[in-house]
Amino acid sequence: MKRVLVCVAWPYANGPRHVGHVAGFGVPSDVYARYERAKGVDVLMVSGTDEHGTPILVQAEQEGIEPQDFADRYNAVIVQDLVNLGLSYDLFTRTTTTNHYATVQELFLGLYNNGYMVKKTQMSAVDAVTGRTLPDRYIEGTCPLCGYVGARGDQCDSCGQQLDPIDLKNPLSKIDGKPPKFIPSEHLFLDLPSLSQELRKWLETRTAWRPNVLKFSLGLLDDLQMRAMTRDIDWGVPIPLDGWRDLPTKRLYVWFDAVVGYLSASIEWARRKYKADVEIKDAWQAFWTDGSAISNYFMGKDNITFHSQIWPAELLGYSGRGPKRQNTHEFGQLQLPTEVVSSEFLSMEGEKFSSSRGVVIYVKDFLDRYQVDALRYYIIVAGPETSDSDFTWSDFLSRTNNELVAAWGNLVNRVANMLAKSFGEIPDVQIAEPVDLELLKTVEDGFEVVGSLIEKHHQKQAMSQLMHLVASANSYISTTEPFKLKGAALGDKEKTRGRLAQILRTLVQVIVDLNTMFAVFLPHSSNAIYKIFGGSKGVDAGTGPEVAAVLPHAQVVEDLDNSARSYPIITGNYSGGLSWQRHEVVAGTPVEKPELVFKKLDVSIIDEELRRIQVFRRAADEV
Numbered sequence: 107m108k109r110v111l112v113c114v115a116w117p118y119a120n121g122p123r124h125v126g127h128v129a130g131f132g133v134p135s136d137v138y139a140r141y142e143r144a145k146g147v148d149v150l151m152v153s154g155t156d157e158h159g160t161p162i163l164v165q166a167e168q169e170g171i172e173p174q175d176f177a178d179r180y181n182a183v184i185v186q187d188l189v190n191l192g193l194s195y196d197l198f199t200r201t202t203t204t205n206h207y208a209t210v211q212e213l214f215l216g217l218y219n220n221g222y223m224v225k226k227t228q229m230s231a232v233d234a235v236t237g238r239t240l241p242d243r244y245i246e247g248t249c250p251l252c253g254y255v256g257a258r259g260d261q262c263d264s265c266g267q268q269l270d271p272i273d274l275k276n277p278l279s280k281i282d283g284k285p286p287k288f289i290p291s292e293h294l295f296l297d298l299p300s301l302s303q304e305l306r307k308w309l310e311t312r313t314a315w316r317p318n319v320l321k322f323s324l325g326l327l328d329d330l331q332m333r334a335m336t337r338d339i340d341w342g343v344p345i346p347l348d349g350w351r352d353l354p355t356k357r358l359y360v361w362f363d364a365v366v367g368y369l370s371a372s373i374e375w376a377r378r379k380y381k382a383d384v385e386i387k388d389a390w391q392a393f394w395t396d397g398s399a400i401s402n403y404f405m406g407k408d409n410i411t412f413h414s415q416i417w418p419a420e421l422l423g424y425s426g427r428g429p430k431r432q433n434t435h436e437f438g439q440l441q442l443p444t445e446v447v448s449s450e451f452l453s454m455e456g457e458k459f460s461s462s463r464g465v466v467i468y469v470k471d472f473l474d475r476y477q478v479d480a481l482r483y484y485i486i487v488a489g490p491e492t493s494d495s496d497f498t499w500s501d502f503l504s505r506t507n508n509e510l511v512a513a514w515g516n517l518v519n520r521v522a523n524m525l526a527k528s529f530g531e532i533p534d535v536q537i538a539e540p541v542d543l544e545l546l547k548t549v550e551d552g553f554e555v556v557g558s559l560i561e562k563h564h565q566k567q568a569m570s571q572l573m574h575l576v577a578s579a580n581s582y583i584s585t586t587e588p589f590k591l592k593g594a595a596l597g598d599k600e601k602t603r604g605r606l607a608q609i610l611r612t613l614v615q616v617i618v619d620l621n622t623m624f625a626v627f628l629p630h631s632s633n634a635i636y637k638i639f640g641g642s643k644g645v646d647a648g649t650g651p652e653v654a655a656v657l658p659h660a661q662v663v664e665d666l667d668n669s670a671r672s673y674p675i676i677t678g679n680y681s682g683g684l685s686w687q688r689h690e691v692v693a694g695t696p697v698e699k700p701e702l703v704f705k706k707l708d709v710s711i712i713d714e715e716l717r718r719i720q721v722f723r724r725a726a727d728e729v
Contacts, residue, residue, distance in 0.1 A: 107148050108400070111393040112139045113368040113443075114153035114193075115405035116201070119180040120161050122468045123187045125481070125497060126459035130406030130449040133485045134565060136193045138402065138447075140626035141560045143194075144686035150393050152371035154199035155181045158342040159360035160241040164281065173341045177202060178673070185674045187469040191478060192629050197375040198676035201367055205377065209370035210363045211346040212436055213424050214335075218347065221430035222301070222423035223294045223335065230293075230338055231259065231271040231286040233279060239338040240271070240279055240286050241360075247274030261411060268331060268411065294345070295332040296362075301419045301428045302330045308418060308442055316492055316563070319407075319448045323414035333416065335362045365417040368403075369394065369440070378677070395438045402563075406490075407448045414446045447563050450490035454497045455719065464723030467497075467715070477705055479628040480506045486569045486627055499715045503707045513576050514624070515704035517583075521613045522638050522700040524588060532614050532640070533607035534693040542612040545582045549575050549619045550688050556623050557686055565627075572623055579616050588613075614639055615691050622684050634703050640695035 115131035117123055123132075131153075139151040157177040166176035181200050188198060200206070217223050231240045242260035249257035250273050254264035259271030271277055272288055279286050298305075306327050312320055335358060336345060342357030350356055369390075376389035393399050403413050425439040426432035451458075457465045472481055484502050487509070488495055525532070538546075552575045559568035583589075591606040618639060625632035 107146075109148045109150070109393055109396065109398070110139075110142045111368075111372070111399060111401040112142075112149060112151035113401060113403040114151065114195070115403075115409055116153055116156035116364050116367050117184050118159075118161070119155040119157045119177045119184060119200070120165055121180055121461060122183050122470060124459055124461070124466045124468050125472060125485075126452045126454065126466075127406075128188075128191060128469060129452045129485045129489045129497075131404050132188065132191055132193055133482050133489070134447065134449060134491070134563075135402075135404035136191075137486065137565055137626050138404070138560060138563065139194055140629065140680070140683075141557065141686065143680055144622075144626060144683060145557070146685060148392075149196070149680075150372060150375065151194060151196045152198070152368055152375060153195060154197075154201060154367055154371055155184055156360065156364045156367070157181065157200055157202045158357070158363060160239060160244065160337075160339055160341075163339065163341045164238075174202060182674055183470075185676060189676055190473050191469065191482070193676070194629075194678060194680045195676040196678070196680075197371050197378070199367075199371050199374055200673060201363060201370075203370075203374065203673075205374045206363070206367060206370040207343050209373055210343045210358060210366045213366050213369070213420060214358060214362070215346055216424035216433075216435035216437075217296070217420060218294070219431070219435070220423055220426055220428070220433055222297045222419075222428065224297050224332060225292065226295050226332065226334075227290050227292050228270070228295075228334060229272045229288040230291040231277070231279075231288055232338075233281065234284060234287040235282070239355075240281070241337075242271055244280045245271040245274065245277050245286055246280055247277035250275055261408075263408065267329065268326065268333070291338055293334040293336045294350075296335045296416070296419060296423075297430075298330045298333055298415070298419055300430060301422050302327050304422050304428055305330075305415065305418060308422075309414070312445065314562070315445055316448065318450075318492065319410060319414070319446055322407075322410055323446070326411060326415050330415075335359045361412055361416065362420075365412055365420070369437070375677075391438060394440050397441060399441065400444045401441060402445045402447050403443050404447045405449070407450050410446060410448050413443065413448075418442045445563070450492065450494045452490045452495055452497055455499070455716070456496055464719060464721075464725065466722065475711075476506075476707075477631075479631040480510060480704070480707075482628055483510050483569075486565050489566070491564075491566045499712045503709065503712060506704070506707050509573060511704045511706045513573060513580065514620075515702065517576055517580055518617055518621075518635055518638065518703060519700060520583065521610065521617060522697060525610050525614065525697040526699045528606060529610070529697075531697055532691050532693050532695045533611045536604050536608035536611065538608055538612065541582065541585060542608060545578060545616060546612060548578055549616045552619070552623060553687055560626070569627060572620065572627075575620060575623075579613065579620070582616075583613070611691070611693075614697075615688075618691055619688055622686070622689065625683060631703050634701075638700045638703075639691070639697060 112135055114135040139149050142149045162176055163173050166173040231245055233240055243258050245259035246256055248255050249262040251267050252265040254262055257274060261268055277286060309324050337357055337359050338355055339357050340355050342360060343363045344351050345356055345358055372390040372393060376386045380386045380389055405413060421440045421442055422428050426434050454465050459466055484505055487505060556568045556571050586609045588606055588609045591602055621632050621635045
């Protein structure tokens with residue numbers, strides 16, 4: 107059986123998610139996973155909240171609470187946001203579990219024992235007043251290579267080059283706006299230069315990647331430097347080495363442990379599903395060590411570096427596929443990503459999303475006011491798939507009303523109303539005319555066309571093709587004019603009644619076919635449409651988080667015993683939906699007058715939402 111691992115970027119647990127976040131990692135990954143499942147593929151979709159690093163430590167201290175309590179709060183918020191969006195994770199977990207710590211430490215030790223972790227001293231940035239280590243991304247300055255103002259201490263978003271905070275010209279702390287102090291500190295570095303040749307060989311085989319992602323990834327290899335994988339911080343995964351593990355202020359870099367989360371989540375999923383050690387290992391290794399398995403990683407473009415360079419380097423070094431020691435370890439030879447599916451940036455009303463500046467719409471607030479599938483539809487058709495895009499309320503209203511409501515929703519409503527009034531059920535098969543057969547074939551062919559585009563990660567084009575099929579069905583209504591025949595259905599004009607029956611039977615089949623395709627994009631509304639036409643087999647659109655205990659692991663260091671904690675996870679069995687093909691409708695199935703599936707938006711929401719931004723911005727400025 108074909109297996110597909112869907113690795114979804116880990117949202118950072120320092121606040122609720124906004125629309126810009128989920129446009130990059132959330133909806134695109136879910137559409138792809140749902141499609142592959144509908145094709146009968148064995149899918150494992152994993153992610154969780156990323157909970158280590160200085161930002162959480164700083165925010166927790168500002169509130170006077172422990173960092174774990176702070177992470178617990180936003181882990182729960184984020185889980186609920188993603189459940190409400192209908193994201194179909196096989197497991198959404200977190201990085202503060204005993205299972206994750208053990209997995210990270212095993213990967214680190216494998217790299218260390220193979221010679222890819224090198225001890226060096228570097229100049230670390232610290233707050234000049236408190237002496238606390240500042241994270242790379244909390245330092246901004248001018249890029250020494252391209253002169254871009256606003257480059258971060260780990261990367262310049264303009265030229266894409268990796269940086270260290272000390273490289274920046276005029277560096278300033280984002281916490282207090284003051285210059286940081288630099289002090290010498292010993293750390294363990296991932297020897298990326300020694301793995302550059304293997305990384306290049308691998309990247310040059312990735313010809314199917316989005317061109318912008320591949321070009322950027324290859325460009326990173328031109329000036330590859332060693333990268334520190336430890337930090338001066340007391341919140342994170344302990345370093346599992348003698349002389350290091352007992353140091354109170356040395357931990358593994360949050361980005362080292364976060365990318366290992368894809369593997370640790372897969373192991374946790376297997377441990378929750380199976381009891382025997384052999385079954386557990388076989389289950390997760392089927393997705394990680396079998397060369398025939400496909401793995402796709404979904405994220406925003408600011409994470410490309412970590413997924414097309416750092417994570418692959420970790421996998422190569424651990425698996426013994428570099429020029430140094432070529433030992434294999436407990437997890438075996440781990441496969442590199444098949445594709446890094448990176449989206450570009452989404453802005454809002456012409457400005458960069460920013461909670462601190464009030465330019466934001468959180469997922470919860472959005473879904474409190476608008477339909478979830480209206481948001482999913484907008485992200486698919488207007489999101490930052492291959493280029494930066496801008497969310498505007500006027501565009502959201504226009505696309506919802508003119509496309510989702512007027513084209514697809516109206517088609518469903520018109521046909522269901524005509525059926526309910528004229529027959530009350532799906533009519534029996536009549537003699538089809540060429541115009542009927544042409545539409546039926548066009549829509550059935552759509553399974554191949556739309557599916558192929560989803561598989562190649564062209565979801566915007568896939569939805570465009572699907573809406574084109576909707577337009578064909580609406581055009582068919584204009585050509586056949588069933589609304590002129592429906593009155594005759596109550597009389598004794600048998601021929602006219604038979605023709606009306608065939609037209610409506612054709613339209614019902616077409617709508618059910620289209621709805622099967624729409625289900626991977628818009629699962630909530632698709633379930634409602636299945637019910638309108640008597641269907642009982644829809645898709646799992648998300649049923650809420652489950653609460654699960656942390657799984658213990660014997661390899662975790664002694665002072666890390668979180669086995670008594672519990673936390674929410676997202677999981678489910680998503681294999682019961684309709685398969686990606688035509689399903690013949692059944693004559694005699696009752697059809698009643700329907701409720702409207704999609705809500706038309708009033709133009710007044712534009713001014714209302716823009717006012718909310720202004721109020722939010724004023725409040726942020728006062729703070």
